[in-house]
Amino acid sequence: MTLSIAHLGPPGTYAEQAALLYLNWLTKSTGVEAILCPYPSIAQTLRAVDKGQAKLAVVPVENSIEGSVTMTLDTLWQLDSLQIQLALIMPIAHTLISCAQSLEEVKTVYSHPQALAQCQGWLERLLPNVQLIPTNSTTEALLQLEQDLTVAAISSQRAAQLYNLPILASGINDYPENCTRFWVVSQSHIPEARPSCSGRSSHTSLAFSTPANIPGALAKPLQVLAHIGINLSKIESRPTKRSLGEYLFFLDMEADASEPQVQSALAEISPCTEILKIFGTYNVLPISALNKGVSG
């Protein structure tokens, strides 16, 4: 059996890089053959798993500078079949790729809006007069380069190597701690898809809607979790898309949803919500830990 792993393409995106590192670990640790399947958007990547066209997907959830990848959260809420198996944290280092000989020659910089935002300070200091143009992915930005020597793109070092393009400047992100968290999701529980840490999972992700305009509608669930000492590692509100002022709340908590104490907390939260969805209970690993595990 060949296992297919969906990701945001084309090859050279940070999502493909994360998917590839995960695939390498998976094949080496389980012997299962796997292939990468690029999709043109995050929504289509997740829907491929929902429809059974791919077994797993690796999707970005959050960047340390730019915050949530809202497309991932919104799509996960819409699809009922997906479960998070694992979270991976990958450092992000942006490079400026161009056929120009020097920064002075660059007039236009193309990249994904998140990458442009993550290099905003560097661009204002070193390229204050260039035009910044958004693209659908960091890889798509590279398409602009060969036609025009005054054009540059922000992408990864790996993308520069993959497409054999020259790097004009490295490590151009404003914050050195820049990293992105990815989720590995699948329809059903796949034991081999999870690195064997301890038996316990470290995190649980869930989302809920609350009855509108009730004071404390959010305070009550948070209070229940605080009461049993569960730390929230993230909270995010997203519009319900019905009317302005109605929200869904996405929570990541540091707890294993299979533990009795956590289960009773979730049972206590449930009546305060309209709809409550548990997206999975899983471990969070730096992506480098996968490679260490397989090279040894």
Added chain:
Amino acid sequence: MTLSIAHLGPPGTYAEQAALLYLNWLTKSTGVEAILCPYPSIAQTLRAVDKGQAKLAVVPVENSIEGSVTMTLDTLWQLDSLQIQLALIMPIAHTLISCAQSLEEVKTVYSHPQALAQCQGWLERLLPNVQLIPTNSTTEALLQLEQDLTVAAISSQRAAQLYNLPILASGINDYPENCTRFWVVSQSHIPEARPSCSGRSSHTSLAFSTPANIPGALAKPLQVLAHIGINLSKIESRPTKRSLGEYLFFLDMEADASEPQVQSALAEISPCTEILKIFGTYNVLPISALNKGVSG
């Protein structure tokens, strides 16, 4: 004295439309002369007021479908001088603008990523095979039209009229209730900048950071507000940009910060936070209410 109002340009953006409706109300109700000053980004729009180059700014905060405009929240947190004077809610109706004779001829659609996302379902149904290309503003998308008859742009009806371009389809947003909330901000309190409702303000916006990794760090402030019956109309987390998992929380609450009960709640919240910033206490109006007020 001529009062300058900064907004995201160029002319034809939804932000310019909101700024213009506000300007018309302001000049008619106070007699003060005012001009619009377009800026290329939301960050530069807000910084213009911070530096005293403009007296007021009208900036988008949140769309009912796509959620927060994170650039507005992040910039407001960075600048210490700005106060919210008023919130305005404007309905958003997208149109497809093109020189093509029919939808079949359209091969490429340009627009701001938020507008593309708000018409995603319509595009998938009626233009399943077109290429979607992001631009920096809905107006910038119009620049692509005249060179190529297979190109379309998503923008407002007003932009089509302003640039004398044909509308191929109207009301193409997926959700009819689509609207955007704008904030009017200034450095100091400008009494004339606020429509005289009752003396009481309906909303207060604030943001705070919390000590990292303490269970209940967010639950405590929310509990204080719930206890005195204050409804939160919005909560949003944004990364501190220091490291993954550290957040700022942006809250909009339905309360007037000058009321003694609210002041004591804020005093109780303050010690649970690292940094607490109050962005202002103000009223929220449908933008049509401004026009009614001045036409009568």
